Amino acid sequence: MAVRMTGLLSVGLLLTWIHGTFTQEASVPITLSVENDLSNVTPETYSGAVVEGGVLLGALRRLQETQHGFKFTVKEDPNYGLFLESVNGVAGSESEQTYWEILSESSGEYTSLDVGIGCYQPKANEHIILRLSTWSKE
Numbered sequence: 001m002a003v004r005m006t007g008l009l010s011v012g013l014l015l016t017w018i019h020g021t022f023t024q025e026a027s028v029p030i031t032l033s034v035e036n037d038l039s040n041v042t043p044e045t046y047s048g049a050v051v052e053g054g055v056l057l058g059a060l061r062r063l064q065e066t067q068h069g070f071k072f073t074v075k076e077d078p079n080y081g082l083f084l085e086s087v088n089g090v091a092g093s094e095s096e097q098t099y100w101e102i103l104s105e106s107s108g109e110y111t112s113l114d115v116g117i118g119c120y121q122p123k124a125n126e127h128i129i130l131r132l133s134t135w136s137k138e
């Protein structure tokens, strides 16, 4: 009886180990830069990570938890989800017509993302830039 119990216990432990090993989320590295030329703030670059298939919001949250000096806030838009409101204590301003633009850089080329932080899925080694920019009413 004792031998049977030990056997069952061992199988249970083995299954737990297999589950734990193969269901761990794989992370991919990304680089994040914060640029604020409008207030003459020195750019900062951080090494971050996002789970494979995860969204930029997750990478920003991880970074906020692990990197002293990086923080951000969001506000919810009823149609498009999460809007990046402030980065490192600086908020975009309706009256000054500034906002945190989200870009991706590759070989010196900058592309403004076509979705927000709650939808965008960064690729491995992608360089994301949060840049305080101005917008104008047409």
Ligand code: B12
Pocket: 076, 077, 079, 080, 081, 082, 083, 084, 085, 094, 099, 100, 101, 102, 103, 112, 113, 114, 115, 116, 117, 119, 135
């Ligand atoms: C004007 C505009 C902006 C302005 C808004 C300024 C203002 N106070 O008016 C600014 C320049 C700030 C802006 C920024 C961005 N925008 Co924009 N924007 C628009 C646009 C052209 C019109 C919105 C509008 O005025 N609607 C009329 C008003 C009356 O309705 P409203 O609900 O009050 O509008 C608000 C929301 O649209 C919100 N908003 C605007 N853009 C975005 C983006 C996100 C992700 C969220 C959550 C909210 C949001 O700001 C408006 C004013 O409060 C739309 C496209 C369209 N034709 O609808 C794109 C649009 C909404 N924007 C888009 C995007 C991708 C962005 C950015 C992520 C771009 C970037 N790479 O940085 C950023 C947001 C970054 C961040 N900080 O999170 C996408 C959203 C797609 C999606 N599914 O996520 C759209 C649909 C354009 C597109 N690609 O087709 N945007």
